[in-house]
Amino acid sequence: MALSKTALDTDVSVHSTFASRYVRASLPRFRMPENSIPKEAAYQIINDELMLDGNPRLNLASFVTTWMEPECDKLIMASVNKNYVDMDEYPVTTELQNRCVNMIAHLFNAPLGESETAVGVGTVGSSEAIMLAGLAFKRKWQNKRKAEGKPCDQPNIVTGANVQVCWEKFARYFEVELKEVKLREGYYVMDPEKAVEMVDENTICVAAILGSTLNGEFEDVKLLNDLLTKKNKETGWDTPIHVDAASGGFIAPFIYPDLEWDFRLPLVKSINVSGHKYGLVYAGIGWVIWRSKEDLPEELIFHINYLGADQPTFTLNFSKGSSQVIAQYYQLIRLGYEGYKNVMENCRDNMLVLKEGLELTCRFDIISKDIGVPLVAFSLKDNSTHNEFEVSDMLRRFGWIVPAYTMPPDAQHITVLRVVIREDFSRTLAERLVNDIQKVMHELETVPCKVCARISISGDGDNEQHGPVVVKKTALQTQREITTIWRKFVMEKKKMNGVC
Numbered sequence: 286m287a288l289s290k291t292a293l294d295t296d297v298s299v300h301s302t303f304a305s306r307y308v309r310a311s312l313p314r315f316r317m318p319e320n321s322i323p324k325e326a327a328y329q330i331i332n333d334e335l336m337l338d339g340n341p342r343l344n345l346a347s348f349v350t351t352w353m354e355p356e357c358d359k360l361i362m363a364s365v366n367k368n369y370v371d372m373d374e375y376p377v378t379t380e381l382q383n384r385c386v387n388m389i390a391h392l393f394n395a396p397l398g399e400s401e402t403a404v405g406v407g408t409v410g411s412s413e414a415i416m417l418a419g420l421a422f423k424r425k426w427q428n429k430r431k432a433e434g435k436p437c438d439q440p441n442i443v444t445g446a447n448v449q450v451c452w453e454k455f456a457r458y459f460e461v462e463l464k465e466v467k468l469r470e471g472y473y474v475m476d477p478e479k480a481v482e483m484v485d486e487n488t489i490c491v492a493a494i495l496g497s498t499l500n501g502e503f504e505d506v507k508l509l510n511d512l513l514t515k516k517n518k519e520t521g522w523d524t525p526i527h528v529d530a531a532s533g534g535f536i537a538p539f540i541y542p543d544l545e546w547d548f549r550l551p552l553v554k555s556i557n558v559s560g561h562k563y564g565l566v567y568a569g570i571g572w573v574i575w576r577s578k579e580d581l582p583e584e585l586i587f588h589i590n591y592l593g594a595d596q597p598t599f600t601l602n603f604s605k606g607s608s609q610v611i612a613q614y615y616q617l618i619r620l621g622y623e624g625y626k627n628v629m630e631n632c633r634d635n636m637l638v639l640k641e642g643l644e645l646t647c648r649f650d651i652i653s654k655d656i657g658v659p660l661v662a663f664s665l666k667d668n669s670t671h672n673e674f675e676v677s678d679m680l681r682r683f684g685w686i687v688p689a690y691t692m693p694p695d696a697q698h699i700t701v702l703r704v705v706i707r708e709d710f711s712r713t714l715a716e717r718l719v720n721d722i723q724k725v726m727h728e729l730e731t732v733p734c735k736v737c738a739r740i741s742i743s744g745d746g747d748n749e750q751h752g753p754v755v756v757k758k759t760a761l762q763t764q765r766e767i768t769t770i771w772r773k774f775v776m777e778k779k780k781m782n783g784v785c
Contacts, residue, residue, distance in 0.1 A: 302329040339686050345704045345718075346688040348498075348532055348562040348658075352709040357615045360608075361567070367607035369407075370598070378607045381614040382407050385560075388617050390574045392538050393530075393547040393556050404581055405574035406599055407560075407610050411531035412451035413601050414557035414573035418527050419455045421555065421575070422489040424582045435486075443483050444492040445475025446693040447499050449531065452492060461489065468696040473652065474502050477509040481516050490525045490554070495546055496533030499692060499701070501658035503533055506546040506553070513552055525554040525580075531571070532658045534558030539626040540633060541656065554580045560613045563658075565620070565628065565708060570609035628708050632659035635715050636706040642719035648726055652701050659706040664699060671729045673700045679728065683721040 302308065307326040312334070341351040353361075364378070372379040383402070390403030397403055408414045423440055430437035441462035444452055448465070456463035466479045474497050484491060491513060493506045506528055517523055528546060530537070535558060537544050547553060553576065560570035575581045586599045620628065636659040643649045643663055653662040665673055677689035692699040704718065 302326045340684060342709055343684050344686045345710070346686050348559070348705050348707070349568045350561055350565050351567075351707065353565070353567060353612065353616075354619070357612050357619075360611050360615055362608075364607045364611050369605050369607040369610060370603055375607060378610060382610045385610065385613050385617060386572065386574065389534075389558065389572055393534070393574060395548045395574060395576060403574060404576075404578050405572060407613075408557075408571040408573060408600065409569055409602065409605055410561065410571040411449075411529070411557045411559040412454070412571070414571045415451050415527075415529060416455050416459075416601055417599060418555040418557055418573050418575075419459065419461065419489075420585060421581050422525065422527065423459065423461060424585055425580070426487075426489040428582065439487050440489045441485070441487050442489055442492060443480050445480070445494065445497075445504065446695075447474055447497045448492065448494060448529070449498050452529075462487075464488075467694050468692060470696050470699060473497065473500050473692060473696060474504045477505050477512055480509060481512040484513065484516060484522075484524050486520070486522060488522075488524050490527045492527050492529055493546075495528055495530040495537060496658040498532070499690075500653040500662040500703075501532070501660040502654045503537070503541075503544070503546065503657045506550060507544075510550040510552045517552075524552075526550070526552045528553055528556045530556050531559040532562050535560075535563035535565070535625065536629050536632075536658060539622070539629045548576055560609065563629070563632075564613060565616045565625075566609055566612045568609075569606065570613055629659070632706045632708065632710070635659070635710055635712050636661055638712050639704060639706065639715040639718065642716065643722070646719070646723060646726065652699075653703075660703055661706070662701050662703045664701050668700070671732060673702050675729065676722070676725055677702060679725045680721065683724075685718060685721060 302323075302325055305323075305326060307322055307330060312330060341347075344351065367375050367378060369375070369378060369382075385407065386405040387397075387403045390397060390405060395403055406417070408417065419442065422442075426440060427437040439462065440460075441464050442452075442456065443464045443466070446465040446468050453463060455461065464483050466475045466483065468474070475493065480491055491509060493504045493509055495503050495506065497504070506526065510526060513524060513526065528534075530546075533546075534556065537546060547556060555573060555575045557571060557573045558564065560566045560572055561568045564570070564572075581599070586597050588597050637655070640651055640653075640655075640661045643661065644651065648666055649663040650666055651661065651663050653660055665671075665676070673689040677687050680687050687702055687704055689700060689702050691697050692701065706715075
């Protein structure tokens, strides 16, 4: 006689996860569960839910690195349990960070002697790096004003309206007025002349962007330096420059080596760069480099000894992982100047392939520049019947994540699509993307006919003598109706096709 056994609800034996009770229950969302579950079940259930995320490799909205070599992945996993702040316990990791700082400082042409140590620190990204640089400028400005017996309670910083949101955070969190140079159609970066006009005695620095988030363009730091030098001489001020090279800092030195934007310009006192962008490291690493020790006030540096030996620290956070620092050092010595140059040239060439492919469709205006961060920003030549947001939404059906956004003031009437070309974006993918965009545009061509038929709005009733009364609408009203009906059309189609 065969014996059988019924599994109890409390059974935690290693059955198939999908044959267990754990897939029949919803995952906790607000409170920690009372009971434990097997590790296999926890892994499988979470992994399955994560499948609904987008594919990082096809996320063309992000500048952040999504691929590294398997050897570097091994180093990352081997050091994932090291706390970077424990410098006395992990002296080699600290040494690797110092090597990275010195290598990047020399890459940015810092005025260092042969054996002189650079001044800088690793951060969790450019946002923290910008906060630290801004604090240094603010404190140095305050110290000078106090020494001169002048008020120091109204600091300001001059930037373009195209700056990343971290600059707005710095201004708000640390009580600094943000004076923004407005953009204009056809000119989507900070105008150096207008920026210098806005500088006054309370300006702690002017922030220039090497690689605008909006269109990848490099701002003219050389012209800004020259104009600001002249104004400083006329006024007796010594207003400095910070360069936000989050995106462009690992691009310009390799493919535009003659471009003067870094410490070769005397007013540039600090530079930040994102290691997790074109530094080719996974998310979680940034760097800020100062021109000299004099540009980083000593009172901002804390010294602690409760983790072992005396440890200087200048960060906004405390504990953080060591993996990304080690990964950055791996990339610097693995690729070297030659390797980085090859990667950036490949990105630039693939950017041109995508740009030329879009131009051949005769449907788009290219907003981005050839010299800058390798990306393509483009807008529809004709958006009277459909807009960039619709194109972005329909591209998701093919797996592509391509953002659409409006420009900042005073160019907010311009809507743009942007494709960031990263290391792992090949020519084949560029050509495939162009083909998919053409498919989207072809499908959208069928939408206006349906929409126009539905928005031929008649009056409340028929006039027996003259027939239906047609009510004319403004172009804005028509555009809004087209957009509303189009969205309904797409949602209905998604339901029919089962597309998420």
